[in-house]
Amino acid sequence: MSGFIGIVCGLKSEANAVRASLKxxxxxxxxxxxxxxxxxxxxxxxxxxxxxxxGAKAIVSAGLCGGLDPALKSGELVLGERVVSAKxxxxxxxxxxxxxxxxxxxxxxxxxxxDEIVDCTEKKExxxxxxxxETVDMESHGAARAAARAGVPFIAIRVIADGAARxxxxxxxxxxxxxxxxxxxNVLLDCIKQPQQFEEIFALGRDSGAATQTLxxxxxxxxxxFLAALGL
Numbered sequence: 334m335s336g337f338i339g340i341v342c343g344l345k346s347e348a349n350a351v352r353a354s355l356k357x358x359x360x361x362x363x364x365x366x367x368x369x370x371x372x373x374x375x376x377x378x379x380x381x382x383x384x385x386x387x388g389a390k391a392i393v394s395a396g397l398c399g400g401l402d403p404a405l406k407s408g409e410l411v412l413g414e415r416v417v418s419a420k421x422x423x424x425x426x427x428x429x430x431x432x433x434x435x436x437x438x439x440x441x442x443x444x445x446x447x448d449e450i451v452d453c454t455e456k457k458e459x460x461x462x463x464x465x466x467e468t469v470d471m472e473s474h475g476a477a478r479a480a481a482r483a484g485v486p487f488i489a490i491r492v493i494a495d496g497a498a499r500x501x502x503x504x505x506x507x508x509x510x511x512x513x514x515x516x517x518x519n520v521l522l523d524c525i526k527q528p529q530q531f532e533e534i535f536a537l538g539r540d541s542g543a544a545t546q547t548l549x550x551x552x553x554x555x556x557x558x559f560l561a562a563l564g565l
Contacts, residue, residue, distance in 0.1 A: 337364045340365060341370055343396050345369050351396075351556075370472050370475070372450070372471040372509050377472040377473075380476070381480060391485060393489070394477065395490050396472065396492075398493060399469045400469075405442070407494060407499075410491070410547055410551055413468070413473060416474050422478060424478070429563075430562055434555050443467055444469065444474075445460050445464050450506055490552060502533035502537065503523055
């Protein structure tokens with residue numbers, strides 16, 4: 334397969350939302366391939382490289398993210414105009430794709446690509462100050478590295494799930510499986526051990542659910558614009 338856009342998501346739920354959004358927007362799904370990496374930048378890079386080997390014309394990182402900038406609210410869709418990491422990587426979003434996205438007026442942000450879960454507000458504040466990044470995820474920097482190495486357009490479309498003021502409960506830290514699913518048993522076991530986490534998990538679930546709905550509602554329009562910009 335050639336002449337398509339490769340989309341990298343961290344979670345299966347994100348990929349499902351992307352598929353539903355593409356269908357609702359009437360996007361030609363024969364020009365799209367979707368991969369799920371789990372919360373793992375190396376795996377995201379492998380998936381993106383696989384797409385590139387198969388002839389992808391662009392790589393898109395899509396899904397949820399954490400907020401580092403207090404001005405960003407849960408459920409807000411953002412465009413990653415650059416991706417930075419602790420290794421010093423800096424990947425700039427493709428100008429043509431960013432211009433195509435701007436008809437939807439997304440907020441442009443810098444994404445910090447983290448190799449570990451950013452679970453507390455202190456860590457979020459430190460990343461915001463040190464890297465001037467407004468958001469954080471665990472996949473975009475891997476996908477961006479593969480695209481940059483190949484000289485292929487890259488862009489990230491993400492939705493804020495946990496805002497800068499929200500810490501992640503311990504029960505959430507073992508929730509995501511390597512395949513990008515959710516280990517409900519782990520979450521319940523941790524909450525049973527520390528019942529006070531139930532309220533925090535429910536609140537995080539509400540925010541993540543709302544963010545996923547934003548992705549489902551809006552992403553298809555962006556992808557359609559990207560396909561048009563690439564002449565696909």
